[in-house]
Amino acid sequence: MTPPTTAATRRTYGQACPVAHALDLVGERWTLLVVRDLMFGPVRFTDLRTSLPGLAPNLLSDRLRRLVAHGLVEQVELPPPAARTVYALTPRGRELAPVVHALARFGVAEWDDPDGDPPPRHLLRGALLALTAPERLGAATWSAVVELPDGAVGLAVGAREAADDPLGRLRLSDPHPADAPPADLHVRTTLGALVDLSRGRLTPAAARAADRLATSGSERALDQFARLFGWPRPA
Amino acid sequence: MTPPTTAATRRTYGQACPVAHALDLVGERWTLLVVRDLMFGPVRFTDLRTSLPGLAPNLLSDRLRRLVAHGLVEQVELPPPAARTVYALTPRGRELAPVVHALARFGVAEWDDPDGDPPPRHLLRGALLALTAPERLGAATWSAVVELPDGAVGLAVGAREAADDPLGRLRLSDPHPADAPPADLHVRTTLGALVDLSRGRLTPAAARAADRLATSGSERALDQFARLFGWPRPA
DNA sequence: CCGCATCCGTTTCGATACTG
DNA sequence: CAGTATCGAAACGGATGCGG
Numbered sequence: 001m002t003p004p005t006t007a008a009t010r011r012t013y014g015q016a017c018p019v020a021h022a023l024d025l026v027g028e029r030w031t032l033l034v035v036r037d038l039m040f041g042p043v044r045f046t047d048l049r050t051s052l053p054g055l056a057p058n059l060l061s062d063r064l065r066r067l068v069a070h071g072l073v074e075q076v077e078l079p080p081p082a083a084r085t086v087y088a089l090t091p092r093g094r095e096l097a098p099v100v101h102a103l104a105r106f107g108v109a110e111w112d113d114p115d116g117d118p119p120p121r122h123l124l125r126g127a128l129l130a131l132t133a134p135e136r137l138g139a140a141t142w143s144a145v146v147e148l149p150d151g152a153v154g155l156a157v158g159a160r161e162a163a164d165d166p167l168g169r170l171r172l173s174d175p176h177p178a179d180a181p182p183a184d185l186h187v188r189t190t191l192g193a194l195v196d197l198s199r200g201r202l203t204p205a206a207a208r209a210a211d212r213l214a215t216s217g218s219e220r221a222l223d224q225f226a227r228l229f230g231w232p233r234p235a
Numbered sequence: 236m237t238p239p240t241t242a243a244t245r246r247t248y249g250q251a252c253p254v255a256h257a258l259d260l261v262g263e264r265w266t267l268l269v270v271r272d273l274m275f276g277p278v279r280f281t282d283l284r285t286s287l288p289g290l291a292p293n294l295l296s297d298r299l300r301r302l303v304a305h306g307l308v309e310q311v312e313l314p315p316p317a318a319r320t321v322y323a324l325t326p327r328g329r330e331l332a333p334v335v336h337a338l339a340r341f342g343v344a345e346w347d348d349p350d351g352d353p354p355p356r357h358l359l360r361g362a363l364l365a366l367t368a369p370e371r372l373g374a375a376t377w378s379a380v381v382e383l384p385d386g387a388v389g390l391a392v393g394a395r396e397a398a399d400d401p402l403g404r405l406r407l408s409d410p411h412p413a414d415a416p417p418a419d420l421h422v423r424t425t426l427g428a429l430v431d432l433s434r435g436r437l438t439p440a441a442a443r444a445a446d447r448l449a450t451s452g453s454e455r456a457l458d459q460f461a462r463l464f465g466w467p468r469p470a
Numbered sequence: 471c472c473g474c475a476t477c478c479g480t481t482t483c484g485a486t487a488c489t490g
Numbered sequence: 491c492a493g494t495a496t497c498g499a500a501a502c503g504g505a506t507g508c509g510g
Contacts, residue, residue, distance in 0.1 A: 018339040036252075099341055123251070126253070
């Protein structure tokens, strides 16, 4: 009596609802983590394997195939001198940036002890991004270098949205390019301090006193930085 | 030879990443749709069953239990005169609003023929919300009634965030309360027209000419409404 | 009727092995 | 390096049942 299940039965919510439709595309296990790892630029199959331990290769294969089929990801063939094919987000795929960012901001609220349990290097930019609230960006343009124990990340705020960047005016680079123009601001701190600051559990003054924060450079840029990361105002 | 898998292995990503952690909490199948249906207020178990056809009761049970365990949902016992228990988002659970909203905005971009395949009534507010871009809200406060073929939805923009509302300054009510103060603006249209307008595939003038849009009331409120829903400017 | 718990066939996942 | 093939273990989906 089993209805023949025409093999077309890929599990779908099939509701006339935008949320349900979005989850039909990216709601499966691992899919949004794959998108996360494509968010900062093209990567190879193997890069994804190492950045997503626990994801079996057949599943990664399946997820990528499905993302490609839905037009969110494309396979790009590189010129022969080097590694063959990379996966990259399409413009439509980049529209998932707000989804990933919203998840990151939600998840970061319960992130305890980021210093004791630091993310692998390739997640550094994402961790920083999760602490920012881009809607609080002022009109100014500025740049900064954030020096964390694991390395330095560059941060630049442009005047307008960069078309090729999923993140709008914000641009993160890891590692910070050595030949970049000098940044307006240098911040030396730890992820844990940034988390505590953004939650208002720590004031900049207290962080400095505890040697968890040191800054140098433009005062104005620091002001913007503090706003972007939600630091408590000195009042 | 099966490794004993200490039974503690509930599938978790276990990555030191805010996105992965968020998905550990709400990444399972159905979970975010349950949250979506709690977003506009408390509902009963049975309400969820009817608003989520295809979700088996044991799974709904499981999802709710898990959400409660994580502090995102709470079970509220109602006074005896009526239906017993309802499920409601906790303040922490309401912080998922940006996630659901981001998914809705992503999903709505591929929503074709909303008039031919209209969402069930309880999703009307969500469908409207998916078409808005709250970051484009001006400072003004105003209210409107949107009359769709399936019913009228009230929309009110407050001066400040309402603490008990996940949506910030935006407040949607369905059905539009008959005893509410008169709205600044009346909009009679269809979901399909709103979608086309927000995608810039239709101008307000063309929509009026085709009898897909009729408005009355405050010009200023209409201006705000058009901005909020991303209508193309007459220019 | 409401709020689930139980049972069971089907689908998906996860680990490992293997191939161009 | 970039995947495919295989197979046991979970998770899911549907039906049914049962106490309050």
